[in-house]
């Protein structure tokens with residue numbers, strides 16, 4: 134690896150992650166370039182969320198190094214540049230809160246301690262609500278919304294922070310097609326502003342045209358890293374693709390089932 | 401001596417100030433504790449503080465100080481056990497709960513003090529409040545209020561979604577500890593008025609009352625403080641008024657007062673929630689089949705008694721679980 138480049142939002146350098154001593158991610162290399170949108174695909178339990186949680190610093194890395202914007206995770210301090218939509222997170226707590234209040238909590242990384250809300254905070258919240266189409270429900274209680282609407286609240290919360298790197302873990306689970314389209318439009322706007330997006334998804338749907346690259350996880354390692362794939366094609370990928378070296382030496386363990394997909398096929 | 405005379409007594413005035421401050425501080429931190437779904441945290445800390453009081457009685461130190469030290473240590477310990485997550489958080493809480501109470505009663509016995517001494521701390525006691533106690537209470541309550549109000553965006557984010565807050569760059573562990581420590585502080589603040597065994601009620605019941613009527617976090621927060629003040633001052637006055645006839649401790653009176661307010665708002669809350677669900681506009685959906693109702697017995701209107709709910713450019717009347725939309729001479733099923 135070359136010297137850290139501050140313009141590269143995400144670098145995972147031979148990262149291994151263990152949960153409770155059990156290895157989950159094994160030697161994952163991943164570089165996401167500025168302005169790119171990368172989707173992480175793979176079956177349940179393949180380690181997508183683990184990867185995302187390792188790169189957001191929620192899980193400690195057992196071996197290897199994660200660098201965000203060129204800074205090793207331990208020294209990284211610019212957290213307001215990162216937006217995060219956790220998987221299956223709930224927008225409700227033990228106390229009622231309105232949609233606007235939850236979305237406004239997305240500004241928390243940009244707020245100084247003991248300062249009142251600024252005009253910038255308010256306008257960012259309003260435009261995030263606009264993007265997910267919940268402006269008219271801003272003063273509704275979050276617990277009164279449907280699951281898909283709550284998911285959109287969480288997306289708006291991440292957008293409100295105006296992140297340079299947005300990490301979304303299955304943001305479209307339970308979101309209907311028109312709203313997936315709305316989210317795709319929102320991500321397009323964000324991308325046009327130069328933001329980098331890492332998206333974990335099972336259905337890509339309307340996001341397809343935005344995607345620059347697909348990474349397929351399988352059993353804790355990267356099984357494919359290359360041009361965009363749809364979910365259907367990705368689910369047939371059993372082949373560890375070793376960084377764009379056609380026919381290159383592949384030292385990762387192979388999965389025994391025969392692979393019926395080869396990079397370059399129409400996808 | 402009349403009730404008014406009673407109010408002019410020094411100890412009563414001191415107690416009123418202490419009650420007011422307690423009524424503000426306990427629900428303020430209580431809102432975040434309830435938001436984190438740790439409603440019983442206060443109880444755990446309260447029981448641990450019993451040991452603190454007993455240690456004060458044993459060593460001759462100020463029971464308030466020893467209570468605060470032990471309560472803070474207990475709160476930190478609970479937070480650590482919860483965060484490590486190896487034991488069930490509930491069980492950890494229960495262990496401290498029983499340990500604290502048993503330890504407290506045992507040590508009080510060793511100190512040669514009777515149950516009566518401890519009772520003043522367990523259930524609150526008006527005439528045990530000194531001027532120094534009031535000053536101390538005021539300072540601690542001010543600290544709790546300044547921190548909960550000033551840091552409310554941060555505390556809200558941490559209490560609602562820890563993962564998100566951590567990625568946003570907040571020191572989640574620090575804020576969790578802060579919540580636990582502030583809870584311990586407000587418990588010792590409330591010790592003199594409500595008593596350690598009931599103090600947690602003042603953190604939880606006003607929040608439960610307030611959320612019957614409020615829809616936003618902010619309204620719940622402010623409402624809880626209001627309910628807390630009314631309950632603690634009102635309960636104190638009530639117990640003072642009753643004290644001419646029977647011996648009532650202020651703590652139980654305050655808690656029952658808060659519970660009475662909850663009971664009063666509960667049906668209103670049920671009604672409000674039902675109404676807001678009922679009156680939420682129906683979504684616009686195109687291409688629904690056109691069906692008209694069977695023979696309709698009456699004309700829907702302002703006073704027909706059926707809720708009129710906005711639906712796109714018209715209203716639907718909710719009639720026996722059906723949605724009736726006026727269409728010329730008849731009604732359509734929407």
Ligand SMILES: Nc1ncnc2c1ncn2[C@@H]1O[C@H](COP(=O)(O)OP(=O)(O)OP(=O)(O)O)[C@@H](O)[C@H]1O
Pocket residue numbers: 152153157175176177178179180181182183184220
């Ligand atoms: N808290 C945990 N404790 C123990 N094992 C875990 C934990 N979280 C995840 N794992 C294990 O890590 C592996 C990867 O899980 P991960 O959540 O990353 O999968 P995923 O790809 O996100 O799946 P999904 O599509 O279901 O979200 C799984 O085998 C799972 O059993």
Ligand SMILES: [Mg+2]
Pocket residue numbers: 181182183220302
């Ligand atoms: Mg996952």
